[in-house]
Every structure is written in structure tokens, then in C-alpha cells.
Amino acid sequence: MPSGRDSERITAWKPRVPGIAEVFHAHFTRHAYPMHVHDTWTLLIVDEGAVRYDLERHEHGTPLGTVSLLPPHVPHNGQAATPEGFRKRVLYLDAAGDGPLGPSFIGAAADSPDLVDPLLRRRIGQLHGALAQPGDELEAEARLAFVGERLRERLRPALAESPERHKPVPDRRVAASLRELLDARVTEGVDLKEASGLVHAHPAHLVRSFGAAYGIAPHQYLMSRRVDRARGLLLGGQAPVEVAEACGFYDQAHLSRCFKRVVGVPPGRYARGGRRDVAVGRG
Template sequence: MVDVIRAWHPEVPQVQEVLHARFDHHAYPAHTHDSWTVLLLDEGAVTYDLDRHDHLATPAAVTLLPPQVPHDGRSALADQGFRKRVLYLDPEWLPQSAVVAAADAPTLLGTDALTTVTDIHSALADPADAFAAECGVLALRETALSRLTSTAETASDAPLARRLREMLDDRLLESFTIAEAAAQLGAHRSHLVRVFTSTFGIAPHRYVIGRRVDRARRLLLSGHSPAEAAAESGFHDQAHLTRHFRSTLGTTPGVFAA
């Protein structure tokens, strides 16, 4: 039996589906997906056959299953199920050249991959954080490419980073995607996120949240209510402002204003 906590299609570029589930006894037969499958285990362990080779998935690492490569899956622990969170990403998320490499080595070790995937799921929990989720998916692409390919882009593009920052500043109160920004700036999405983070030391979505929190802080000090500050700072609603305000400044808008 499986207790599915939630399965949905978020409005985030390159994310086809998100699944949070717990399996008590179920074992997957051999099957394939037309998407890249990013598996994060929260409890238990899973043994699986990928392209006729045995592998083990645990909470200590991210598992990356390539599209159209057969795999199965079952609990690796007797009388114990497993709990998982899964991202299904567009087949074009990684180049075709990465499929064979991922089939040979599907485990992404290291805290960077774990942290990135955890942050993506946290952002996907709130539609207002779709921009953060999109940036996370692009950051995960860079991590995966660095493990699966032998070459890497090293060119610096600070002017491009500055153009994106100007766009983020000009459209601070709007909702738009990195995909839209990349199309307007004539750059690849993941390259755009990478050069911005490298140039300014902060990811684009964190830059936007910081600017919006700063704007809300000034509005609160000018006598605006938390609801007004949220609406005039680009946040989805007061709850969205409160969560990021507390995370950034260590207190709520209401307490800060008082």
C-alpha cells in the first residue's frame, strides 16, 4: 500500500510533476519515465536496478534517474517502508550526453545537491515561491552537469549579471520567470543564474526576496500595515511576507512595526 501525501503539477518551468509519498510494502516493477527523475529519500532506503545494474538510494544522497532508462525499486530494509519526495523534470533539463553518465552513476553525493533539492521542495510548497523553485532547478542542473560531464563553462559574464540585476530591480514588484529573463537577455537559463550568483554572491531569487523585505521594512516604519507592506513590496500576501520577513530579520512584520 502507498500513502500518497501529495502529487501535483506546479507552475514552474521544467518541472513536470512533484510527488511526495510513503510506501509501506509496494515494490516498483521495471518501468521507464520520459522525464528526469530526482529522488530524495526522507526515511528508509531503496534498492533498485537501473539499466541492469544494482544501486542503493539512501537519505544521504540525491538519486538522479535519466529518462527512458529502465529501473525498478523496493525497500532495502526488511519490514520497513520508505518515504520519498520526487521531482519529475523535462527531458531537456540535461543534455542527451548526460543520460549514459547518469545511468552509470545515478547518485549525487554531497551536501550541495541535498541542500538544493531540499530547498526546491520547500519553495514548491508555496506557489508564491515559484521563482525560488525555478532558480533551484537550474542550480541543481549545474551540480548535476559538473558530476556527469567532463567539461564545464568557465567564462565570466559580469555584464550579463548586471543586466539581470537591472531587470530584477526594474520588475521587483512583478512575477516573472528566469526563463522569460533568459529569453529577453539572449542567454541560457542556467548560465544566467550561474553568472549572477558568481558575480554578486547571491542567487537571483534570494536577491529579489532581500530587496522586497527591505522595501517592506521601510513601508512598515512609515506606518503601513503588514498587509499593505506585503502588497506594495511584491509579496503574494501577508503570510508570504511574514515567512520571508522572519527568515531574513528574525521577527515578524507586526512585531517589527510595533
């Protein structure tokens, strides 16, 4: 078992998802952050251990299950609250432009940065899962839209408590428009920001309406259309690496992951099985 500095590990990357400046995963045992600031929102969940930090001269903490939202330009520090250290996942969200939260939420977040909200935490975990898979950017955008929606609800308690807020509002026009757009761009795809602008609907409303109308998320619909195209090309004799590029997948690994999820077998095995069936049929 590694100890001390040897056990401190980080992974960081900038995803191709508007609104997210950086993804940061870390396991720290001894590192302590000095007072510092970010020009982004810091959305933090802790998977093991706990973190304690000072914000606005008040001490806060992140026991397991807590979501912490630290506003931009507000000084804070941080360190492990237990001898075993902590393992955390952080999203740095743009504070302007594509980000889900504007400056009007800074005061509320500074007053109450730690949120005990199982739904929000689950949505953040799902977002991290999508961000870890290259090619799943449309899914990540949709999940970010729902994370942003939930954060705004928590920072506006009156809105969150309103029973009207939780009633589904299906919008068939919005759903049909998005479906037409996805059908027209199966290979090249479309990001959620552009789709929202073209359909004239908020991203969360767009995704929710599509799911209510068709029983499938937009990213699942698009990937299933791509898998359908890939099946035909594979049975036509094209190599998986060529099929991945022709059908709009990020790479061959992305094709394999999506194909197996839908069809039940990897692309190569599917293609070989198809050729055997043809050979048998010819007698």
C-alpha cells in the same frame, strides 16, 4: 506508531517552476512499484531507509546519501530494501524544453543511475526546500539551474574533472543587466528563464555572476527590495494583506516569512511599533 498501509503517506504537487513537472514526497513501507516508465527524468533522494530497483536488467539501490537519476522511457521498478520501508523525495524533470537534461544524457544515466555526490544531494535538498514555499519560485529556479549544472558535470566526467571548470568566471555585464531587470520589476518579478533570454546568459552563469558581483543571490535581492517597499506601506497604515499584494508577495504568509527574515519582526508588529514611535514623537 502507525503500521502497514496506515504509515504510507504521499504529498504531490506541480510547482510554478519551468522544468519541473512534479514534486513527489512519499513514505512507503509495503508498496512495491511494478515495472513502469516515465516520460520525465526521475531525480530521487532517500531520507530514511533505502530503495532497491531494477533498471536495464541490472539491480541498483539508494543507500542514504545516494542520488538516483532515472532516465525517461527506461523501464524500472522499486521497493523498500529494509523492513522499515523508506522516505523519499522525488523531482520529475521535463525531458525536453525547459528541463535541465536533454536526450543525449539518457545513455550515461542508464549506465550509472546512482550518484554518490554530497554536493549534488545538498543542492537537491535546498531545491526541495525552496519548492515547499509558495512565492520562492525564483529561488527554486536558481537552485534548479545549479542542480542541472551538477548533473551534467557528473554525466560528463571529463568536464567535471577539468580544473578550468571550477574557476569562477565573474561577468559584471551580466550581473548589472540582471540587477537593472530586477529593479524594473520589483513588484511583478521575473522568472529565471525569461531573465536568461533577456540578458543572453545561461541561468547558472546568470545567478553565479550576480552573486559574485553583489554578494547576494538574485532572489534575495528581489525579496529585500520588496521588503523595503513593504516597510513604507506598513508605516503608512496599510494592512499587511494589502501590502503583500501591492509589493508582489505570493500572499500575506509569504510577506510575513520574508519580512521577519530581513527585519527581525513580523509585519504587524513592525507596523504597530512604528505607530507607537510616531505617537511618542508627537508628545
